[in-house]
Amino acid sequence: MRALARPVTAAIITLTTLFGYAPQPVLADRGTGVPPRVRYDSAAVITWEPCPEDALVQCGTMRVPADWAAPYSQQIEISLARRPASDPSRRLGVLMVNPGGPGASAVTMALDVESVSTEVAERFDIVGIDPRGVGRSAPILCDQALVDTKPAPMPVSESGFAQIATFNQRLAADCASRSGPAFYHADTISVVRDMEAVRVALGEPQINFYGASYGTLIGQLYSEYYPRNLRALVLDSVMDHSVSAADFMDQAAEAAQDSFDEFVAWCARDSRCVLRGRDIKSIWAQLLERAAAGTLIDPYDPPSTLRAWDLIGAAFSAFYDPQWYSFAHYVQDAEQPAPAGRRARMPVDLTPHSFPAVVCQDWSLPVDGYPGYRERLREMAVRAPQMLTSPLVLTATAGCLGWPIPPSNPQRPIQPASGPVLLVNARHDPATAYAWARQLTDKLGPAARLLTYEGWGHVAYSHSRCVSGAVDRYLFDLTLPEPGASCPAIEPEPYGVG
Structure with missing residues (x-):
């Protein structure tokens, strides 16, 4: 799995697929x-x-x-x-x-x-x-405006959990209408x-x-x-x-947390880290609390706010290279937003993207309803106290809730x-x-x-x-x-x- 380098902003392209004669395979x-x-x-x-x-x-x-x-x-x-x-x-x-x-x-x-x-x-x-x-x-194509309304995969209620499945069904219908037969056979x-x-x-x-x-x-x-x-x-x-669905999520969460811990260790030894000497885990906990309360301002797009999911995604994407120096500045700027008129640094890329048409045909990721999903979130948070989850694996798991095509290539x-x-x-x-x-x-x-x-x-x-x-x-x-x-x-x- 690989994070996209930058968010997709291009308009949807109309796809015309031409089917003509081709030699038939012999199986x-x-x-x-x-x-x-x-x-x-x-x-x-x-x-x-x-x-x-x-x-x-x-x-x-x-x-x-x-x-x-x-x-x-x-x-x-x-x-x-x-x-x-x-x-x-x-x-x-x-x-x-x-x-x-x-x-x-x-x-x-x-x-x-x-x-x-x-x-x-x-x-x-x-x-x-x-x-x-x-x-x-x-290519599988979907309405970008619809994709942009995707709910965060960390619901705090039964209704929030149901909204994810409802969105996935709408997304699947939209993508299927724009993409041709490859949508149903992307495994x-x-x-x-x-x-x-x-x-x-x-x-x-x-x-x-x-x-x-x-x-x-x-x-x-x-x-x-x-x-x-x-x-x-x-x-x-x-x-x-x-691996089972549970191990898939747990082991991925542990890997994400390990990368956070390595970032903290680097900051303690590198004088160029702008957070050196500070309690990064405490700062991070405060940022997560503010994000959960809806009061954390996006340092690079004020007055927009950041959700906890956005914050975790920023960390996860930063760990790919890793971009530790930039991420330390990101955390500092999120904690203390820049004064009006100050030119902000470029943000770290925030959220990876994967195609549910592929993932949901390759993986069986049952969660046993909202109670089971909530328990999975709890168990991952125990294993990953700062990261809470693997954004990539949770995106895949949440993206398959309510998906209309059953997996044809499960584990x-x-x-x-x-x-x-x-x-x-x-x-x-x-x-x-x-x-x-x-x-x-x-x-x-x-x-x-x-x-x-x-x-x-x-x-x-x-x-x-x-x-x-x-x-x-x-x-x-x-x-x-x-x-x-x-x-x-x-x-x-x-x-x-x-």
């Missing part, structure tokens, strides 16, 4: 209870053209069934980008990439020359497929089948895959369903798709890996709990290896050359780090990663 039942293999006729092709953003990258489209269980019915168009290996003489194949979300664009990741190291770009074709419902692949199993169809169309006997955050779920499922077609698998900042036991898998995770990741990485490594068995980044933030490859170097070596020759291997923490610099 062969594996007889194992898992999705059947995908076999495309030789006529199936990807239509390529130079990407407008970068002529060195090829942008492609391909038609796939909207519902893989009914392959001869309506189709959707998925989009992808391919950056060819810059040293073809040393080419090792295709590296498919996904940056997570759910909602981040893999096409954009393939277009970004800095998404992987120069050495990886030399030896692999970098291919990014926007998952169905995301980016350029039959990650369907994404994995699309990937396999692309592999066949590319003519590649095997692929390599790097998935970050929610992209690790794509990698896990592809490895389970098509293990023979996978050469290397990197799971960076790991989702554990086998289930993880199958052991058949080939070498490299998992990497920051010990102090606010979004994907380090516990998930440990648990998944154990469940994948002896073929899996966990590399721990001892620092902070989300998506370890971008935070540490030690991590990226280990990932690159594995991609080149499938050499895994030693058991228990780790990379040292790098202290963050002001306003950016270390």
